[in-house]
Amino acid sequence: MNCFASGVLILSVAALAASCSRKPDSTALKPTAFGASIVESSGGKQFGQAGTPLPQPVVVQVNDEPGAAVTGALVEFAAAPGVTFDPVSALTDSSGQATTNVSLGGMAGRYQIAASTLDKTHKKVELKIEEIALGYQQTLGRRLNEQYCDRCHNAESTAERVSNYDNLEVKPHPFTEGETLDKLSDADLTAIITYGGPALNKSALMPAWGNTLKKTDVQALIAYIRAVSDPPSRSASAVFAKD
16 A cells, blocks of 8 residues: 555544544533513614624513513524524523624615524424614715714714704604605605705704705715615615525
């Protein structure tokens, strides 16, 4: 036997020995309890740029039939191809919760995430959560919203921005208020943003931004509004769900 053949034989024997001595995967999670329902705790309906991680983790909770939290239940996460989870499965903690970090797919649209657990009969119990991936134009619109619009249209203050919402006699519509904003055409929204509220007989507290924002900026803002409206607008992007 030549040196090459004997080397191959040695490597083959070594590989066979290693495979035979390899222990079963000890990282597989084994549930110690089972619930009756799974609910969202936080992290649903977030906005993030397509192909990037969501800003906050998704947290779900498993409860038993009376509604008490279940510790040690297995939760598995799934979505359309392109979406990743870290981790993809977890056991619920002492508060009955499981947490995962989600990275959205590379296409703009709405991504449906499924979180599932098993009940006592080993029947799957599933929860569906929707997240929104923004494309380039929509992401630009989001930045413009944060710079110019959010301080009045968003009632919640943050460390970076103090909301002016409560100081306004006529309350502006949040951009997620799809039932109202979807009734306005793109031309209507363009007129309001460019010329102010009086352009459509709306409140004069809505200023005109035509001298500040370019036409492409206004289009980006409208694209963002359509992307985040709830319920989704007629022109909303595609919905991606698991097979």
